[in-house]
Amino acid sequence: MNGRAIVQVVVGVLVIGALLLAARIGYDRYTEHYVVERRDDGQAVTKVVAATFARASALKVGQLSGTVQSTASDSRLWGMLSSDKVVKAPFQVDYFVDVSRLGRDAYRWDQANRTLTIDAPDIHAGKPNVDEAAATLSQTRGLFVTRKAADQLARRASGAAQNAARAEAAKPERVAQARDNARRALGQLVRAPLEAAGIAGVRVIVTFPYERGGDTERWDVSRSIPEVLANAR
Incomplete structure (x- = not known):
């Protein structure tokens, strides 16, 4: 061959x-x-x-919860069989920061002012969780609702609820709240080991990508974080 x-x-x-x-x-x-x-x-x-099971390295920094109302409609037989559905159910959206992206260059140390700046990745919202099993209202109207129409209404109402919760989570004021809480969470995350090591009085500043446009002054990034913190005493 x-x-x-x-x-x-x-x-x-x-x-x-x-x-x-x-x-x-x-x-x-x-x-x-x-x-x-x-x-x-x-x-x-x-x-x-x-x-x-999937590995994750995201830090949960906030949670948006509330009640969402979603609607759906269906029409069959050239409009002769019309139906609609309204659902009210609790929802929850979690916000995260991917701490695995916090590499060596994400930290800047100002020895003179004892300030540690963390250039964090932006927060991201998880998939909305709409608890349809805990719905407080589920109404279906129609002269005659077929099984297929009922299934279609349920899927459309579920999708509409997901979209409404996702849109609410993406509103600027909600994102701002999540970022503010992320600053506190990341600050606490680094302050705990500092205080345990006897390093007090360190100011922690957390920045996000939208705040870091253009060149910024780079402080001492030639040393690793343990080296910087060792000299912070």
Whole structure:
């Protein structure tokens, strides 16, 4: 078998392997999302179908909570079957700072003023959590609401609630509140080990990207944070 034939065989094996892997992934996703698991007697069971653990290094710095009202409508048979749904449910949105992005260059030390400046990444809001199981209101109106229409109304109302909560969390005043709390949280995060090491009276300033436009004065970044703090006594 010449070299060209060997390459063709290898490529063919890789292609077949990729197709089999794609088929397996597709089957697993279909099973996870669409196949109903039942007991031996045919009764559907409540269980966790799939779960994945992911590492995270985000510091929670705030939480927005409240009640959201969402609406949805559906029309079928050329408008002859119209229906709508209104839901009121509690929601929660958490704000985070990714502390894994705080590298060596994120810290600036001013020895003269005993000030530690942290150039933090901006806060980000997590996915809204709308607790539909705790809804205080769920009204569906319509002369005749089919099963498909009811399912569609539920999905649309759920999506509308998510969007409304996400929009509220993104409002400038909400983001400003989260940033203010992030400053306090990051300040406390670094002050605790400083005070435990007997280093008191250090001022901590936290800045975010929107505040750092253009060149800024760089203080002593040639030393690591432990070295800076060791000299802060």
